[in-house]
Amino acid sequence: MTNLNEEVTKILGQYFEDINKEIMTTLSNIGPEDLREASIYLTKAGGKMIRPALTVLVSEAVGGTMSSSIKAAAAIELIHTFSLIHDDIMDKDEMRRGKPSVHKVWGEPVAILAGDTLFSKAYELVIKSKDKIESNNPEECLGRVNHTLSTLADACVKICEGQAQDMGFEGNFDVKEEEYMEMIFKKTGALIAAATEAGAIMSGADEETISAMHDYGKLVGLAFQIQDDYLDLVSDPDSIGKPVGSDITEGKMTIIVVNALANANEEDKKRLVEILKIGNESGNCGQEYVDEAMAIFDKYRSIQYAKNVALGNIDKAKKLLEILPDSEAKHKLSLVADFVLERQN
Template sequence: MSDVTDVLKQYSEDVVKTIEENLSVIEPQDLQDACLYLTKAGGKMLRPALTLISAEAVGGNKEDALKTAAALELIHTFSLIHDDIMDDDDMRRGMPSVHKVWDEPVAILAGDTLFSKAFEMVIASKEENAHPANVANALATVADACVKICEGQASDMSFEGNFDVKEDEYSEMIFKKTGALIAAATKAGAIMGGGDDEAVHALYEYGRMIGTAFQIQDDYLDVISDEKDLGKPVGSDIAKGKMTLMVVKALAESEGEDHDRLLEILKDDDCSQESIDEAIDLFNKYGSIEYAYNLALENIDCSKKVLEILPDSEAKQLLIALADFVIDRSS
């Protein structure tokens, strides 16, 4: 695990530098500070690392994909800022959220600025002799992911208070909300690295599957981790009545008193820790925790299989290690 963390840190250094250089021109200073706040707070930098490694995995140079990698991190940061506003979340990466440090109007503007800067940075790849067709395709990939993120967030919001959500509806939502940007990262990296259509498609599928597993693992960690590792109270999704894969599965499998009690807990706006623990017991009773973990693991296994068409390389091995990291992480 530490090796993968070291790899992410190594690849993130150039990305952070590129982001800071491109955001240093933003005025006024408060807006610039708000834009850079979450980047300086740290984070896994998984998406830009995947972009750079994907470029290398198809035989390209990571430098050709650097601005696109930075752009994808900006899109991710933009989505976090706006998500925190919509969810009224006070903390992000162990620090107060952007809208808590400044205010909602500044946070919204920071998100909008990052969104705009992301497209500007992909286009700027042309200045470094990137092939115009590759830049256009990478730009289209990023734009498509942005639409899917918004669709996924809208679906997630529509699920609030709707306890009839089916598993296929939930799966579509998490792909759009989380998986789409990770799939865009690997696809755009392959494009900027000059990969052929087969390699680009394979890396998109790889990103789609590890992205799906990433969100399922987040849901899973919410009920099996301790608060110190998780960085937030265990069972916070249950307390908020969120529809996760485990909730969807447990509601589908349970009946009678168990079904009614689970619904009662999820609908409780003042859910106690005792009730959260009771819900987790029901998840275990109906096998939904194990089901979620196994589905995430299945996605990881399949993601590694699609990489078989790529030539052996250090970058390919890194992609395999990063897939395992998604399922093995504790936060």
């Protein structure tokens, strides 16, 4: 696992400088200064940039180049960052990537504006990418840009829908697995699917390949969120940057909770709901309740179930890569998929 982590970190690092340069260039002319600094703040806070790297990797895997997809890749990262800023405001989270959240530093009004600015700059970047597409057909270039813009717009709507669904799950302990999977696709998977789809679009892939790359991203995104659910219960606090079992202490619905509630006997189900309600109402239900919930999860093998679902999604995602010709980029896409399942933070 360590070797895979190192290998994927190296892969992501190969694209970081170019993507970051695009981001810094497009954000450098924002004014006034506090809005500019608030907009730039999280982009300098150490994110992995998996999403934009996937955009470039898919572009290369379908026969394109970094030049044709780099602005779309940077746009994906700006949209991701915008969503984090707004999520932190809504969830009242005070820390992000080991630093105070944007709204804690500049206040909520400026943080909202910073998110809105990043959202707008993302679309500006995609529009400007038409001059970088390697094609002598202006109509084809415009078509790729419009297709990418449509893809990003659809993903942004889904992100908002997913956040609304997630908020609606608070205090609702009758959530079905299909409802939960729909929510995490919209909240997490949709932008990763847009990232991989955009890479294929910008490099002129055919519709079958574009669709396959969208589905690859969707499955990777689902596995990414399920792995987060899993890590919350099995990692050490230093790795994930928060106490183990924090989802339980906050009464959150995860695939593990959903599975346990669906399979538990009436006594265990009632007790688990009681624990989640305490967390939901207090925001921190205490370690003894976490231990009790963990025992219920173990009894019904819900933690292993979540791991198996994530593994199944990654296997399907890698299967979709068979549509691509053999290349170094294709191999890297397979490694990134494995990394999503094996990462520890």
